Amino acid sequence: MKDLYVYYQVKEEHAQALEARIRALQGKLAAASGVAPQLKRRPEAKDGLQTWMEIYPVVGEGFTELLASVAEEAGLLSLTAGARxxxxxxxxxxxA
Structure with missing residues (x-):
């Protein structure tokens, strides 16, 4: 099994809206796949940007593609500062 780590930056003014979308996305993924996702961010912001990380432990085959599809559907890139x-x-x- 593998663990997935997704990191990206978000402008501080988009943080609240993005968090709502991420929490909803992670809830759907947890219900559909049994994965126990985590959402973290660095404590400090730099130049108005926060660095966030989503963690998906012990994922099976096809989860990476599922996550990409769900993230696109949720419109996450419209709230991030650059790529995920x-x-x-x-x-x-x-x-041994």
Whole structure:
């Protein structure tokens, strides 16, 4: 299994509207896939921009595409300052 990390910046004046959309999106994804999403942001803003991160732990095949589709449908890019960047990480196997 893999974990997905999505990070991006948002202008401070769009933060409240974006948070509402992200929370709704994550609720739908949790109900549909059983994933337990998280939403985080850096404590400080720089030049009027906040850096946010969505975390989707232990996702299955096809989740990355599902997330991209749902994010586009929710119009998230209209509220972010630039692109959403997705990184995929996996657990290392334990030492034998």
């Amino acid at each position: 960047h997705t990184e995929v990480f996996m657990d290392l196997p334990p030492c």
